[in-house]
Amino acid sequence: MPQGSIIGAYIAPGLPHLASDIAAVSWDALRRGFHQAGEHIHALQPDVLVLYSTQWISVLGHSFQTHPNPQGLHVDENWYEMGDFPFDLRVDADLGTRAAAIAASLGLATKTVNYHGFPIDTGTLVALRFVNPANQFPVAVVSCNIYAGQEDSLTLGKAVRQAIAESSKRAVVISCTGLSARFFTDEIAPYNDRLSQTEDDAWNRRILGLIEQGRNAEVLAMSGDYARTAAVDMGFKAFAWLMGTLDTPSSPGAVLAYGPVWGTGAAVVEYQL
Amino acid sequence: MADSGQILAGFLAPHPPHLVYGENPVRNEPRSTGGWEMLRWAYEKCRAKIKAWKPDVILVHSPHWMTIVGHHFLRVPHLAGLSVDPIFPHIFRYQYDMNVDVELADACFEETQKEGLVAKKMTNPHFRVDYGTIVSLHMLNPEWDIPILGISANNSPYFYSTEIGQEQMVKLGRATARAIAKTGRRAVLAASNTLSHLHYDREPELIEDMNKEVIFNNSQYQWDMRVLELMRSGHTEQLMAIMPEFMEKAAAEVKSGGLTWMLAAMGFPTTPAQVHGYWTVIGTGNAVVEWDLTHKAA
Numbered sequence: 202m203p204q205g206s207i208i209g210a211y212i213a214p215g216l217p218h219l220a221s222d223i224a225a226v227s228w229d230a231l232r233r234g235f236h237q238a239g240e241h242i243h244a245l246q247p248d249v250l251v252l253y254s255t256q257w258i259s260v261l262g263h264s265f266q267t268h269p270n271p272q273g274l275h276v277d278e279n280w281y282e283m284g285d286f287p288f289d290l291r292v293d294a295d296l297g298t299r300a301a302a303i304a305a306s307l308g309l310a311t312k313t314v315n316y317h318g319f320p321i322d323t324g325t326l327v328a329l330r331f332v333n334p335a336n337q338f339p340v341a342v343v344s345c346n347i348y349a350g351q352e353d354s355l356t357l358g359k360a361v362r363q364a365i366a367e368s369s370k371r372a373v374v375i376s377c378t379g380l381s382a383r384f385f386t387d388e389i390a391p392y393n394d395r396l397s398q399t400e401d402d403a404w405n406r407r408i409l410g411l412i413e414q415g416r417n418a419e420v421l422a423m424s425g426d427y428a429r430t431a432a433v434d435m436g437f438k439a440f441a442w443l444m445g446t447l448d449t450p451s452s453p454g455a456v457l458a459y460g461p462v463w464g465t466g467a468a469v470v471e472y473q474l
Numbered sequence: 475m476a477d478s479g480q481i482l483a484g485f486l487a488p489h490p491p492h493l494v495y496g497e498n499p500v501r502n503e504p505r506s507t508g509g510w511e512m513l514r515w516a517y518e519k520c521r522a523k524i525k526a527w528k529p530d531v532i533l534v535h536s537p538h539w540m541t542i543v544g545h546h547f548l549r550v551p552h553l554a555g556l557s558v559d560p561i562f563p564h565i566f567r568y569q570y571d572m573n574v575d576v577e578l579a580d581a582c583f584e585e586t587q588k589e590g591l592v593a594k595k596m597t598n599p600h601f602r603v604d605y606g607t608i609v610s611l612h613m614l615n616p617e618w619d620i621p622i623l624g625i626s627a628n629n630s631p632y633f634y635s636t637e638i639g640q641e642q643m644v645k646l647g648r649a650t651a652r653a654i655a656k657t658g659r660r661a662v663l664a665a666s667n668t669l670s671h672l673h674y675d676r677e678p679e680l681i682e683d684m685n686k687e688v689i690f691n692n693s694q695y696q697w698d699m700r701v702l703e704l705m706r707s708g709h710t711e712q713l714m715a716i717m718p719e720f721m722e723k724a725a726a727e728v729k730s731g732g733l734t735w736m737l738a739a740m741g742f743p744t745t746p747a748q749v750h751g752y753w754t755v756i757g758t759g760n761a762v763v764e765w766d767l768t769h770k771a772a
Contacts, residue, residue, distance in 0.1 A: 260561055261675050274600050278626075279542050281598040310676055316563045318556040320602060348675060384542045386633060387592055463542075 205365045208474060209245050209373040210447055211238055212440065212454070213332070214467035215256055215324025216379065217283040218391070220331075225391035227460030227467075234458025234469035235331035241471065242332050248370035249293045250333060250340045251361055253442045254377040255435040256324035257344040262310025263357055264344035265297040268319060277323045286326040293339040296368055300341070304360035309353060310346075324377040332375065343442070345435050351424060354438040358445015365446075374446045378439035380405045380466030381431035389463065397464030404431040405459070405466040412470060415453035417444055434465070447472065479654040482527050484663040484736045485520055486705075486763035489536070489609035490755035491559050491566035493517070496682060499616055503567040509682030516751025516762035517613040524615055524662055527768065531575045531621045532614060533650065534664040537730035538606030539626040542633070544592030545646055546626035547579040550599050559605045565681055570608050575621040578661075581653035582623065589645035596626075610666035613762075620662075625650075627730040636718045636729060643731035647738025654739075663739055665732030669701060670694030670724035670759035677756065690757035697724040698752070698759035705747040705763055710737060724759070740765060 219231055242250070257264070275286040294315070301311040325342055333340065343361065346353070365372045381401035396402035404427055411420050420427075421444055428436040450472070457469040494502050496509040524532075539546070552573055559566035579595060586593035607624045625646075631639025654661045672694055678686040689695040697720055704713040714737070721729040728734070737743070743765055750762040 258560070260673075261677060276598050276601045278539055278601075278604070281596055281601050285598070285600050314563055316558055316567060318558040318567060319563055320558060320560050322560075384633070386543055386630065388543060 202369045205368040205370040205372065207362065207365060207374055207446060208247060208371045209242060210443060210472040210474060211373070211375045212443065212468060212470035213238065213328045213375055213377050214379055214462060214469065215254060215327045215377040216462045216467065217277045217280045217323050217327055218462050220286070220327050221283040223391050225394050227394050228391065228462065230460050231458045231462070231467055231469060237457050238469055238471055239332040239334065242373050245373060247338055247373045249296060249372045250338050250375060251296070251343070251365070251372050252325055252328060252340060252375045252377055253343045253345065253439055254322050254324035255345045255379070255439050256322040256377070257342065259344035259346050260348065262312060263304060263346045263349070264312045264314050265301040266292055266342040267294040267297045267313040267315045268292060268317070269294050271319060271321055273318065273321070275321055275323065275326055286323070288321055288326055289336060290321070291336065291339045293341045296341045296364055296370070299367060300343070300361045300364035303363050304357055307356050307360055309356060328375055328377045345439065347435070349438060351421065351438060351441045354441035355445040358442040362446045362448065374443060376439040376443040378437070379434035380408070380468055382434040382465050383432050385464040394461045394463060396461045396466060401431045401466060405468070409456050409459060409468055409470070412454040413456060415451045417451065418449050421449060479657055479659040479661065481651065481654060481661050481663060481740055482529055482768050483523070484665070484740050484765045485614060486733060486761060487534070487610040487614055487664040487666055488513070488668045488760040488762065489538070489606040489666045490668065490758070490760060491562045491605055491609055492681070492755050494568060494609055494612055495565040499612070501569045504565050506682050509684055510753055510755060512751045512753040513760055513762060519750050520614055520762060520764060521616070527660070527662070529620060529662045530659045531578055531623055532611060532662045532664060533623045533625060534607050534610050534666050535625045535627060535732035535735045536604055536606035536610065536666040537627045537727055537732065538604040539624065540629050541626040542629055544594050545586055545628045546594045546596050547582050548574045548624040549576050549579040549595035549597050550574055550601065551576050553601065553603055555602060557603060557605050557608050566605060568608055570603060572603070572611070572618055573621045575623045575659070578623050578653060578657050578659055581657045582650055585649035585653045586646060589649045591642060591645055606666045610664050614664060627732065631729050631731060636721055639729070639731060640717070640734050643734035644738040647735045650735065651739045651741070663736045665736040667730065667732045668727045668758045668760045669698045671727040672725050673757040687754055688757065689754045689759060694724040694759060698761070702749050702752065702761055702763070706749055708744040708746040710742045710744055714742065740767060743767060
């Protein structure tokens, strides 16, 4: 049996504004970047999409979705006016189960989640709406443990990498995360959206610049400072997870889009592997 | 009825789903052999009092409906569905069915805006009610025969600072009290909060194994007792004064604002509160506490 491999990797935003039909310069640019990513993924014809979402929060270790067919209707708890998210996912339960077992063997607390009615998070559903609109590809989804640091997140990614290798499948991994996460806390007109702090914008651009040069190890080393200074979404541990899946390559990431969503930083980044 | 409403009582009503799981109600799918009786029996005392009062509405402020832009109020007349706890799905898969007091929601919305706060009405009928709201309401009134009003926890205490967050909750409490008064409601308030909140991240094989249920550390136990003593003695001013330190030292969940909102709505009562029960849940400190204002209202 041939060894599985990761054939594409992405950083993707997960706020529901992007799934709405509300026009805004930044949101439109991010949508275009997202659609571009979706087209590339479609061309790759992967066997599975593996997502890590900062909006699926866990506290009892790391959770892995293993229900074969989660169905339902999700509404975001903050922006419920941005539209409903009906979902009918095809989950690669074997991959999730194996990744959980490997992660546990590496010392992480893990849980598999196989329950009818389990809530699927907004980030996962926003990303899938763009990159898997026809529900063509099976998915595996991993939670964001709020207590995990960079080391654990790297280990989690490594477990996913090993599970993919053992599976003989061709996978695309997607790290669904925001960048700087300082939201505007008032109502804003979407067309007036901007980064809530210019310093955050500078940090985001600096990090994305390093990613474009393939200096991913440097980004990992700077992640703590970046997270603290720019209030990055879940401490930017989603990037560590992604690097764990890719074994921290020196491959450059292409920034397909970058801009604000309600004051926060968001980017679509593509690693061609 | 205008301006004749009153707050009958306020409850500190913690929401670990373990309490519902331990009780084995028909609405919750998983079965247990019990557990956490000290808290469940404490809630039973509250249920009896609420039944006797026959309130028009129970309002609950829940940290698991966390909102970024403003303070939100459920504003859909009827909400029903299956709530699967994203953290504890193995013990909480609950069929909820609740009637919402939308007139009171409108009044709260208006009064909150008058306080200079951002307010929103949640009008999406497909909205999934959070498990904090559901657990606290189930434990106070498992028959669900009293209308409710769910209020979100704006994340200002975490986004800005404890001080700014608590200031907002005081304003929200004042607004809630005025809304209750002007709509003529006889209301019960519920702050859906644990006390100390450091917890274990591994569960025993038998979830309800009480042999494994202990406080996370003695320091947070001491903090919980200090706070409860102030409640029991009616020293609300001192309680409010030490709350920021309590939040920091014991990672107390009251930081999310529910207790401050409730005390503010009740006018920071000096009535001694009744502690019906205290116990831990995966190491966190939980107390069911009642402020009975009916003697004031009579």
